[in-house]
Amino acid sequence: MFFSxxxxxxxxxxxxxxxxxxxxxxxxxxxxxRRRFESLLERHEARLRRVAFGMLGDAHRVDDVLQDxxxxxxxxxxxxxxxxxxxxxxxxxxxxxxxxxxLRGRRRRPEFAGLPEEAHAPNxxxxxxxxxLAELSVDARAVVLLVDLIGLDYETAASALRIPRGxxxxxxxxxxxxxxxxxxx
Amino acid sequence: xxxxxxxxxxxxxxTFHEQLWEKVAAAEHAAARRWRMIAVAAVTVAIAGTSAAGxxxxxxxxxxxxxxxxxxxxxxxxxxxxxxxRGPSKFVYQAGSPDPNKAVPFHRGWPVHTxxxxxxxxxxxxxxxxxxxxxxxxxLYQTTFAGASPxxxxxxxxxxxxxxQAKTIPFTSAGLKEIGVFTGAQGAGVxxxxxxxxxxxxxxxxxxxxxxxxAATLTLRGGMDLRLAAYVEWTPKRVSVWxxxxxxxxxxxxx
Numbered sequence: 001m002f003f004s005x006x007x008x009x010x011x012x013x014x015x016x017x018x019x020x021x022x023x024x025x026x027x028x029x030x031x032x033x034r035r036r037f038e039s040l041l042e043r044h045e046a047r048l049r050r051v052a053f054g055m056l057g058d059a060h061r062v063d064d065v066l067q068d069x070x071x072x073x074x075x076x077x078x079x080x081x082x083x084x085x086x087x088x089x090x091x092x093x094x095x096x097x098x099x100x101x102x103l104r105g106r107r108r109r110p111e112f113a114g115l116p117e118e119a120h121a122p123n124x125x126x127x128x129x130x131x132x133l134a135e136l137s138v139d140a141r142a143v144v145l146l147v148d149l150i151g152l153d154y155e156t157a158a159s160a161l162r163i164p165r166g167x168x169x170x171x172x173x174x175x176x177x178x179x180x181x182x183x184x185x
Numbered sequence: 186x187x188x189x190x191x192x193x194x195x196x197x198x199x200t201f202h203e204q205l206w207e208k209v210a211a212a213e214h215a216a217a218r219r220w221r222m223i224a225v226a227a228v229t230v231a232i233a234g235t236s237a238a239g240x241x242x243x244x245x246x247x248x249x250x251x252x253x254x255x256x257x258x259x260x261x262x263x264x265x266x267x268x269x270x271r272g273p274s275k276f277v278y279q280a281g282s283p284d285p286n287k288a289v290p291f292h293r294g295w296p297v298h299t300x301x302x303x304x305x306x307x308x309x310x311x312x313x314x315x316x317x318x319x320x321x322x323x324x325l326y327q328t329t330f331a332g333a334s335p336x337x338x339x340x341x342x343x344x345x346x347x348x349x350q351a352k353t354i355p356f357t358s359a360g361l362k363e364i365g366v367f368t369g370a371q372g373a374g375v376x377x378x379x380x381x382x383x384x385x386x387x388x389x390x391x392x393x394x395x396x397x398x399x400a401a402t403l404t405l406r407g408g409m410d411l412r413l414a415a416y417v418e419w420t421p422k423r424v425s426v427w428x429x430x431x432x433x434x435x436x437x438x439x440x
Contacts, residue, residue, distance in 0.1 A: 053194035063198055071208045076378070076433070097433065125191035133192070149189055162362075183187055 055099040069098035089159035140175035252390040256351035259383040269374020272304030305336040306421035333401040361427035377434035382408030
């Protein structure tokens with residue numbers, strides 16, 4: 001169904017106090033929505049974090065970008081998904097688009113990269129991979145991350161990126177070659 | 186030699202999820218506040234669980250094709266485009282104060298009213314739906330700038346409160362991305378949020394038969410430069426949707 005679940009409105013005895021009304025609304029609608037969303041995060045968050053880091057190449061911004069993406073996802077969570085693949089494509093698309101917005105914003109207003117609250121000290125190999133990914137175009141980076149890093153199939157990656165399956169394949173081929181050359185150098 | 190699998194993201198900061206839920210709450214609150222402001226401006230229509238689509242009509246009835254172009258505000262510079270075929274009926278929670286003497290279903294210890302409602306075919310441009318809580322009464326608010334559906338009182342809706350007549354804009358999908366063609370009777374369609382510079386300009390042409398819409402064409406543009414954002418060809422059984430790249434759609438596929 002493409003209509004949002006917000007149409008579910010709870011009957012309200014007038015005598016109830018406002019706090020009770022709040023509680024009931026949460027009870028009937030919001031809690032189930034939140035539980036569904038938390039379940040979604042449990043299944044995808046770790047991989048989404050890897051994708052966001054790979055896209056952004058900036059450890060300082062990963063948390064904020066992911067939070068923005070998750071807020072969007074929470075507010076738009078469909079009543080149901082047709083398949084696991086559709087669910088994954090939908091969620092990865094939101095994170096991907098939020099990463100793109102962040103990268104565009106960064107181009108418009110270069111920021112001073114401050115220190116994170118808790119210093120992240122990745123190993124050298126991780127840094128080398130992040131640097132290599134940064135040399136790819138954002139389109140190439142996205143397919144490599146979705147297919148090679150977190151293992152989405154071509155169809156799901158194509159759906160997430162809203163590009164044809166063949167484009168995923170061709171971009172992936174070129175991106176793999178370039179990434180290997182960078183890492184081997 | 187480093188490999189892609191060596192990429193290790195930073196761990197989430199300790200307050201990551203706490204902050205996330207704070208942001209979610211803030212976003213929900215901002216949306217509700219935005220809608221309260223619009224409601225004060227008499228834009229909104231209160232719906233009380235009367236239809237699955239959650240819409241009421243401003244239409245005044247009549248027959249024959251209608252073709253209007255409107256200029257409307259775009260709250261927070263975004264509007265929703267909904268288009269879909271009809272779906273199966275389903276139960277929804279019903280607004281209003283239940284009669285305590287009537288037997289009602291219970292959910293987690295609380296009595297709730299439920300109602301079987303139709304899931305009609307629909308095409309519309311709106312600014313979202315939000316729950317407003319006022320003195321213990323919960324109401325669902327929605328602004329529909331233009332829409333057509335068998336669920337509308339007169340088959341169509343053109344807002345006349347904050348929207349005003351505008352110069353006709355052309356129907357075209359040029360430059361837009363085809364999202365898909367949706368058919369069947371399982372509620373397939375698209376719900377998309379499109380970034381729109383204010384004012385939004387929309388045009389809808391509706392063909393009616395005995396007050397029921399049989400076809401509609403809708404297009405949406407934004408800003409003074411009338412940048413094209415959406416184009417929809419709709420019938421109750423077949424919907425074709427084109428959207429600008431900036432739109433964020435999700436939807437259910439055809440059967």
